Amino acid sequence: MKPRPASISARPVDDYQDSIEQLLRPLAARTVESVALPRALGSKLAEDIRSPIDLPVFRNSAMDGYAVHAEAVADTPVTLPLAGVVAAGAASPPPLPRGAAMKVMTGAPLPLGADCVVPVEDTNAADSAVTIHRRYRAGEFVREPGTDIRAGDLLIGAGTALAPRHIAALAAVGLSTVPVFRAVRAAVITTGDELVAAGNTLHPGQIYDSNGIALAAALTANRVDVVSVAHSTDDPARFLALLSAATGTADVVFTSGGVSKGDFEVVKHVLEPLGGQFGSVAMQPGGPQGLTVVAGVPILSFPGNPVSTMVSFEVFARPILRRLAGLSEVDCYELPLRTAVSHSPAGKRQFLRGKLLHARSGEAPAAHRPPEAVEVVSGPGSHLVAGMAWADALIDVPAEVTALPVGTSVRVWSL
Structure with missing residues (x-):
């Protein structure tokens, strides 16, 4: 992968998507x-x-009933003598005598001489005979081989x-x-001294690490085999050790945090000397991004704010990973807005969290009804992870658009 000049910044989203596609496409050739x-x-x-x-492997009955020759039931009602019973799983039954019936279970092999099956519902049976009340033609309720x-x-x-x-x-x-x-294998590394695993007590200045478990869940949902999930402090040696372990087992590594312009950007500081490309993509949230190849393994570095991490995955990783797994494309719609967008940053493609609104269609659940509109939920902030839980779509606001009134048609990606 050729490094981009350091002066290039704010790459268009489509351009960055293409870079990731090129980086991950060789994974299609993984082993069988x-x-x-x-x-x-x-x-x-x-x-x-x-x-x-x-x-079917052999000629068998499609119903619980009576195997007969169609000619024997041409005139009904008719009473026929019973010549035996054939259960499912039976070996070759004896031939059916002409003018007789043989009781058969669903899936049981038909006796030689029978060419139709009369369902139990159209009969009355005694110990040694059965009365058939309806005429059946040859081939009815018979499953032929192949x-x-x-x-x-x-x-x-x-x-x-x-x-x-x-x-x-x-x-x-x-x-x-x-x-x-073989499924694509992925490793996840979250970074930051401030992160604490869920279930532990928070101390001043700490927050819970949601990105590791969220990225692992997103990968698993798209049929990727998650081989490891780890957390690194801002110590470069610690991050490098985790990265070395990850690239030894995974086809692709995802990192979160440490990619922006602060003093403790451990991912950027470690990977740039190894050829990593770090800069801004013209989007909100998720602007800071990084791409690196280490030991032949692609590393996708997302920003650390939880919503930025998840939006980055949805926009850049999910489409290609689904294709590699043989899954269907992500659902995409053009829908009218039910809520106005009062401000979108000029020059940045904004991905707002949205809720799909479904047309009423009898008693069908919303999941089976087509969406008729979309509304904005939560704010645009990249830290509003609880608000994202209420969303089931991303609203794609073009970079040249700064506001959208109610009723405007927008592109919507299903989450």
């Missing part, structure tokens, strides 16, 4: 591994999977992120392992 089916959920399939067998998929047909295509429905199909054709791309 064969994993047991129960562990494959969420993994990205490395090659096409073709069915090794027909589904009507779901034929041996050799494509079952799941390469690049698919395996969901429970895919796991079910793979298991149904008898596969116990599948070839998948």
Whole structure:
């Protein structure tokens, strides 16, 4: 990665996004591994999977009922003698005598000579006979071999992120392992003497470290394997030791804090001599940013304010990580504002926290209804982490815009 001249500052957001895309794109070539089916959920399939067998494997009943020859029930009602019972899992049943019926369970193999199944609901049975009240045609409630998929047909295509429905199909054709791309491995390092882990007592000047656990959660939610989460003080030796451990196990490292223009910017002070690029991106929040490659491992350095950290992840890391994992694109909308934006800094692309407002549609829950508008929640401050908890979207205000009245159409990213 070529360093940028030190004089360049306030890079456009799109330009910085491109730099991160280029840095992380090689991770698409990570190794392929064969994993047991129960562990494959969420993994990205490395090659096409073709069915090794027909589904259904054999001719079987789609209902609990009576296997008959259609000609025997052409005129109903009709009473037929019972020739036996076939349970699911039974071996080859004896042939069905002509003019008789054989009781079958759902999934049970059909006896030779039967070509339809009469559901239990349309019958009355005695000990040795069954009366059928409705006519059925050949093929009804019969599952023929290969009507779901034929041996050799494509079952799941390469690049698919395996969901429970895919796991079910793979298991149904008898596969116990599948070839998948190893998940991207990430390490997280938070920095700052003032940070204390949740659960401890705060002393004057200290705050709780929310960035480590938040970044780990965001990574996990986007199918990234978090291999470590650590906290460094502002001591360069401590940070360098944690960084060395992280780059030894991770494909990408995320840091928070220590990237601005203060006296104790440990991330910047350690990484700049190693070729790190640090400067401002024309956005709010999340202006100070850093990119470095150490031992071949990309390091994305976000500012330390909690909202800045999370917005930086959403804008710069989440889209490419989702593509690498085979996940769908982040939902994006053009929606009218329900609240005015009285001020947005000139020359900076602002990402306000928003709440999606959903149209009423019967009794469907909001998650299944399309959003019809968006409103601003909380203020623009990069420290308002509790306010961000109320948001489910980012409102993207262009850099050239300084105010927006109610009703203005804005670009919205779903969180």
